[in-house]
Amino acid sequence: MRTVDPVKYEEKRREILGAARRCFSRGGFRGASISDICAEAGISPGHLYHYFGSKEAILGAIVEMVLEETTERFGRTMEESPDALAALISEMEQAKAEKEPGVHVLVLDMFAEAGRNPAMAEVLQEHTRGMRRLLADFLRKGQARGQIDPSLDAETAAAVLIGVIDGSKIMAVREPSPNRMKTIELLRTLIDRFLTQPVPDAAQREYGE
Amino acid sequence: MRTVDPVKYEEKRREILGAARRCFSRGGFRGASISDICAEAGISPGHLYHYFGSKEAILGAIVEMVLEETTERFGRTMEESPDALAALISEMEQAKAEKEPGVHVLVLDMFAEAGRNPAMAEVLQEHTRGMRRLLADFLRKGQARGQIDPSLDAETAAAVLIGVIDGSKIMAVREPSPNRMKTIELLRTLIDRFLTQPVPDAAQREYGE
Amino acid sequence: MRTVDPVKYEEKRREILGAARRCFSRGGFRGASISDICAEAGISPGHLYHYFGSKEAILGAIVEMVLEETTERFGRTMEESPDALAALISEMEQAKAEKEPGVHVLVLDMFAEAGRNPAMAEVLQEHTRGMRRLLADFLRKGQARGQIDPSLDAETAAAVLIGVIDGSKIMAVREPSPNRMKTIELLRTLIDRFLTQPVPDAAQREYGE
Amino acid sequence: MRTVDPVKYEEKRREILGAARRCFSRGGFRGASISDICAEAGISPGHLYHYFGSKEAILGAIVEMVLEETTERFGRTMEESPDALAALISEMEQAKAEKEPGVHVLVLDMFAEAGRNPAMAEVLQEHTRGMRRLLADFLRKGQARGQIDPSLDAETAAAVLIGVIDGSKIMAVREPSPNRMKTIELLRTLIDRFLTQPVPDAAQREYGE
DNA sequence: GATGAATGAGACTTCATTCAT
DNA sequence: CATGAATGAAGTCTCATTCAT
Secondary structure (H helix, E strand, O other), rough: OOOOHHHHHHHHHHHHHHHHHHHHHHHHHHHHOOOHHHHHHHOOOHHHHHHHHOOOHHHHHHHHHHHHHHHHHHHHHHHOOHHHHHHHHHHHHHHHHHOOOOOHHHHHHHHHHOOOOOHHHHHHHHHHHHHHHHHHHHHHHHHHHOOOOOOOOOHHHHHHHHHHHHHHHHHHHOOOOHHHHHHHHHHHHHHHHHHHOOOOHHHHHOOOO | OOOOOOOHHHHHHHHHHHHHHHHHHHHHHHHHOHHHHHHHHHOHHHHHHHHHOHHHHHHHHHHHHHHHHEEEEEEHHHHHOOOHHHHHHHHHHHOOOOOOHHHHHHHHHHHHHHOHHHHHHHHHHHHHHHHHHHHHHHHHHHHHHHOOOOOOOOOHHHHHHHHHHHHHHHHHHHOOOOOOHHHHHHHHHHHHHHHHHHHOHOOOOOOOO | OOOOHHHHHHHHHHHHHHHHHHHHHHHHHOOOOOOHHHHHHOOHHHHHHHHOOHHHHHHHHHHHHHHHHHHHHHHHHHHHHHOOHHHHHHHHHHHOOOOOOHHHHHHHHHHHHHHHHHHHHHHHHHHHHHHHHHHHHHHHHHOOOOOOOOOOOOHHHHHHHHHHHHHHHHHHHHHHOOHHHHHHHHHHHHHHHOOOOOOHHHHHOOOOO | OOOOHHHHHHHHHHHHHHHHHHHHHHHHHOOOOOHHHHHHHHHHHHHHHOOOOOOHHHHHHHHHHHHHHHHHHHHHHHHHOHHHHHHHHHHHHHHHOOOOOHHHHHHHHHHHHOOOOOOHHHHHHHHHHHHHHHHHHHHHHHOOOOOOOOOOHHHHHHHHHHHHHHHHHHHHHOOOOHHHHHHHHHHHHHHHHHOOOOOOOHHOOOOOO
8 A cells, every 4th residue: 555655765774774884883794783783773673674685785785885985085085185195195084083983993894804705895896996996087187287296007006095095094903092193194295205206216325325 | 640741732722723713714703603613623612612711712812823923924024125115015915925815804804803802902003013113123224224214203104104014905805816916016116205215395396397 | 563562572471481480490590491491481592582681580580570479478378367376387388388399499499599699699688678577567466466475576586487487498308298297286386485475484494393 | 550548549539529519619519510629629520530420429429428517516516515405506606607608508509409309308308317316315305304395296396496497597598697696596585485395375375464 | 540632412692584463 | 564573593602521641
C-alpha cells in the first residue's frame, strides 16, 4: 500500500551510514558491531537489513562516502587556495583539525583493509586515480602560471604529494601533540622546495666551502 | 632432572610469534583468530597460553618485534649508504621488496590500531622517538659534511622524512604496480630538494620569464 | 507494529530463571554451565544473553528471587501462626518439605558464595536485615501479649533465631533422614525455653539433689 | 634404587594439602585450580599427581583433614571447659576468631557440596556421628553432675546443639561485624536455657500478670 | 622423584543474520 | 515498515590431566 518513497529511503540510508561511521570511527571496522550501529542509529537490527544486505555492504558504502567527501573537500580546498603550496598545507591542516577525531582511524583502517581485501583495494585505487587527476590538473595550472617547476611530471608529482599527505596523517599517530607546529612548518618547506625549481647543480653542494 | 631450558622456551616462543605474524599479515590483528595461529604453529590453544597470556600479548610482542626489525634495518641501511638521500631511497625500496609481503599490512594495521589503542600508541611513539633520533643524527652528520642544508632543524626534518617514508608505504596500497619506478624516482627528487639548500629566493620564481 | 510486549519478555525471563534455578540446584552456582541452562530452558546461548548480561547476572537474579520468596513465606507463616514458637517450628518444617529439594543446596551455596563474593554478601546482608526486622516485630508482639520473655532484646533474639533456623537447614545435610522427628521436637523445646522466662536462679541447679 | 621413604612422602602430601587448603579457602573448591595449588605448594603439576590421583582426591583429603581438626579441637575445648555452656560458647568464639578467615568458607562449601555430592555427604555424616557422640557424652556427664536438665535426650540434644553451632557460623556471613558481641551473649542465654531445667509449667506464662 | 611442555574439551560471551509478528 | 526474539557458529581463554625427559 505505502509507496516506497525513494527520498525517505535514501535519507534513512544516509542516517544509518552516519551512525555506522561514528561507530567505526571509535573502534575500527571490526570493532563496531551491528548492534552498536543500530543503537547509534536508533533502529532495530531487522530494520537495518532493509537498507544494507550485510555488514560488508555498510562498510563499502562508508568507504565510498568517506572517499567521496575527501575528494570533494580536496577539490574545494584547491579552488579556494591561491597556490599549490597553500592548498596542500591547508589540506593537511584541515585533516588534523577534524571535528570527528576518529576519521583518521577510519582512513588508516581503510588502508590496512585495502592491503588484504582486494575489493576494498579496488575502490581505493579508483578513488586515488580520481584524486591524482585532480591534483595533477592543479599542478599543471601552477606550472602554466610559472609557480611550479615545469620539469616535474604532473601526474607523478601528484602521486608523490598524495603520499606526503598520507604520511602527515600517520604522523598524527606516531607523535604526540608537541611540536606539531614545527613539523607542519617544515612540511611546507618540503613541498615548497619540491615544487620549485632548484638551483643549477653546480651551486648545490657548496655549503662547506 | 633440572630441565627448565630457557633456550627451547624462547625458541618455541619465537616460532609461535612467527606463526602469529604470518596470520596477522593475512587478516590483520582482528582477522586472525587464536585458532588460526595455533593451526599455523601446530600447537593446541591451551599450549599457546603457556607462552603468551593473551592475544593482546601476542600482538604486543609482534609489534615490538616488527618495530625492532624496522629500526635495525634502518640503522644498517644508513651505515651502508654513502649519503642521506641514498639511504632514504634504499629504505623505501627495501620496504617495498619485502620477503613477506604482508608486512606492510601489519604496519598499516599497527597505525590504525595505535589510533584507538593507547597502549599500542605508546609503543609506537616510543619507537618513533628512537627512529627519529637515529635519522636526526644521520642528518646532522650530513650537515657536518656539507651534504645537507645546515639551516634545517635535524630533529624536525627527521620527523618529516619519516612521514614521507610512511607515505611511500601507503602508496603501495593506493596504486597498483605500474609506474612505481617513476614515483620512486620522483621521491628521490623530493628528498634531494628538501635536504639540499635551495637557490636564493630571488632566483626562484622565474621559470615563466 | 509496536510489539514490545514487556509481559512476554518478563515471562521468558522468569522461564530462564526457573531453568537456571533447577540447574543450580543440581550442581551449584559453579557447577552449572550456560549450556546446561540453555538446554534446560530450550533456548540458544546467544538468546540467553538477551535476557541476562552475564552468568553472574543470572545468579544475582536467582538469589534475589530465592531470598524474596523466603521472606514472603516467612511473613505468611508468621501471620498464620498462633504464636512465635509455632511459627518458627512451622518455618523449619516447611523448609524441610520443599517441593524442589535442591533449594537447600542453593541456599547453602549462597552462604558459601557470600563468604567470598562481596556483592553476594551485600545482597544477603540486606535480606537478612529485612528478615530480622520482620521477626523482631513478631517477637515484640509476643512480648506485648505476655507470651515471650520481655527481657529479651527483640532485635538480637531475632538474629539468634535466624541462626537456629539456618542451623536446622544444615542438619538436613549433616544427618540422614532417621530421627529427624525427634530433633525437630527438641528444637521446639530449645526455642520454647529460649523465649520463655526462666525460673529464678536459685531454683536452677538442683536436679541432682 | 631410592627407597620410597614413606615419611617424606607423607610429609610432602601434607604440605600439598596445606597449600590446597589455603587455595580452597580463598575461592572455594571450584575456584582454585590445580595450577594455583601447585604454585602455592611450589611444585609442578606433574609432581602433584604423584601424590593425588585427581583434584577430587585432594578435595576428599582436605575435607577429611578439616573435619578431623574440627573434631579434635572440639574435643580439646570440652576437656578444658568447666561446663557444657562454656565449652559450646568457646567453640563458637574460636570458630569466629580463626587465623585463616577462609576456613568458614571452606566449611560452608563443604555443606553445599555435601548437598549434591553423595560421597561428600557420606563423609560429612560419618564425621557428624563422631562429633555428636562426643558432645552427647559430654552432655551426659553434665547431667550426671546435675548441671544439665536430665530429661533431655543427650543424643538428640547434641544434634540440636551442633545445629546451633553451624547456625552461628552462618551468622558470620549473614551479618556484618557490629553487635556480634550481643548476639554471642544471647546465644549463651539460649544454650543455657536449653540445657537448664525450666520452671514448672504452671509458672511459665505469667509475665503479664 | 620431578619437571613443565602439551593436550583438548569446555567455559563464557559476542555477533552477523533471519524471521514471525 | 519495523520490531526484537531467536539462532548458532566462532572467539578467547581456562583447566584437569598426561607424558617424554
